[in-house]
Amino acid sequence: MKDTSRKLAKFLYKKNVICNANNENTNYNKIVRALDSFSNMHTMSNKDFLEKILMGAFKLIPEAEKGSFYELVDDKYIPIVSNGYDINTLQKLVFNREEAFADYKCSDIASIQAYEIYIEERDNTKFSEEIINTLKELGIYSKYTCLYAPIQVEGLTRGLICFECFNKTGFTKTSKKILRFYAQIISNFYTQKVLYEKERKIYNEIVDALVSAIEVNDKYTEGHAQRVRQYSCNIAEKFQLSKSQISDLSTAALLHDIGKIGISTEILNKPGKLTVDEYNIIKSHPIYTKRILEKISGFSTIANFAYNHHENYDGTGYPQGLKYDEIPFESQIIQVADAYDAMTSERAYRKALSSHEALKIIKKEIGKQFNPKIAKVAMETFSQI
Template identity: 40%
Template sequence: EKGELTIEAATGLSEEAIKQTHLKFGEGIAGWVAEKGEPLLISDISKDSRFKDLKRREDICAALCVPLKIKGKVIGVLNVGAVCPHMFTKDDLRIVSSVAGQAAIAIHNARLFTQLEELYLATVKAFVAAIEAKDPYTRGHSERVTTFSLAMAEELGLSGKDMENIRTAALLHDVGKIGIKEEILNKTTSLSREEYGVVKMHPLIATKIVEQIPLLADVIPIIAHHHERYDGNGYLDGLKGEEIPLGARILAVADAFDAMISERPYRSALSFAEAIGELRRNAGSQFDPRIADAFCEVLEKPQFQEKLKKAFKEAGLTVESSKSTRRRSARERKIN
């Protein structure tokens, strides 16, 4: 699309060569094939007037290069080199062309699949925004929960892949509320037992939605269990302690903290310091104590205060510092 070729997959090439190779259409053998859209068999590169002065690997003497095409459009090339001249025949060219045809279809289908998943994910995020738009008290909730969750994950030393799963789960954790009646979600008084039972189904509804995206399979357990309690008295499945997925334990702290510092029709918001106190009091019962402690430490870091000011702006909250006693060292809290 940019009129440039880069190496996406190769064998027999160094990592440095793969990273450094950038060819414009028309440049070199692969660029020539991409520009012309025609296959090329070169028995002896040193004797081909088009490429004999080409800067290339000295051990490559012959080449087969075939365009990858979809609906007449070149999307890449398949290149095969040989260390001896006259190694390739027209039969080899036909075989490589056949492989290239199949490869082009596979690449195209993979791109379509990725685009569909991205579209579906964007749609789900739009649903979340629509839910939050219905209730001014929860507007921005998913974004703030994402900020809190990632801060905890970083403090606990989680990997990039785990961080990405937590980011996605935090953004989508309440998408199941799409299936909950608006009059229940926006009720200004306490919920009845039956209504609370309906609300408790939103993680299950969310998993049914998210499981339509195969690439998000690792996110589903985090979303499904973000209302479990460390003491086993939560839902959906009453999991206890480390039976609860790590991402779900992180999300549970972030979700509860944002709920505590947010104004609701039936109660006032807690202050920043009061919410930290609640996290500490409920560590070991509602929350994983290691994670609750890590989050309290993060909240008290000056550099995180600026992030909080932006995250809390819509809720009209003031970020205040609070002194606490360090209960564990950062090293003791690291999760590998």
């Protein structure tokens, strides 16, 4: 993202939209700084993202006194963020698409432009009395200049960025050029964010479908995957893992038993004791988990965390018999969360243990089945649940 913003700023520099790249306070540096602040846009809330868009533009348009960002949702323009206006008053201005900015040009257009309009007085035949009063209260009923630009995704307007200047001089040509380029760049970022959110939605739907597939096969594990995920995330929070580590751990915990799809329902739901052969078949489920998850692009880390959820700290686990630091830390968290939930849930062959009994077993297994550091934090976490 940083490279992109620098390239774009250089492009603007060449186009004479901005000048003197070496001076800290030039538009070049202001644009680079404004665009750099979008580097983590995928993890921002929508409101934070729109606030960054608006505030970034404010730094580039010196004549702007007030401004706001309207998002177009279900054919209605809704003010989401503003600078200089009381947001509660501004939010009374929710318009239908066709009536919104009756005197403005902001329909879907091929190229993104910045427009300037001087409003001597609003046409009061176009608005209700309530809207006129709100416009007057906000000071945008008459005698001001607005500089605005649509933000588009694939040629369709998704929002409108507006700046008001109450001084007769209005906006300079440079400000218009800068807003035009800024709106084009932001439309690009906005498109990326929309696509990323679509991808994320599909990803979550795939994960949910996989979890339901395990539960169809094994009636005793209903809700198990979600609880193991919740416990794992609660434990992980105490170890200050990064957001992306927690995200991978969360998905791995949710899908750790997906390989049980490959085990016959009769064995999974057998009420009595398992034979050695049957137990060995059950023990192959982490291998199936790995095979399934590895097929999904971008899941190799998640597949590895889930694959190792039956490894024991002292090397007596399966499928690889890894020990100590050889076992990924995230897998060790899933392992203790999985063990606690398995013990406190009813199974085909036994009744559920109480939380107290399960905690006693975890304590006994510290240093054997469980990593002492993780087990200690896990026990605190479980006793608070």
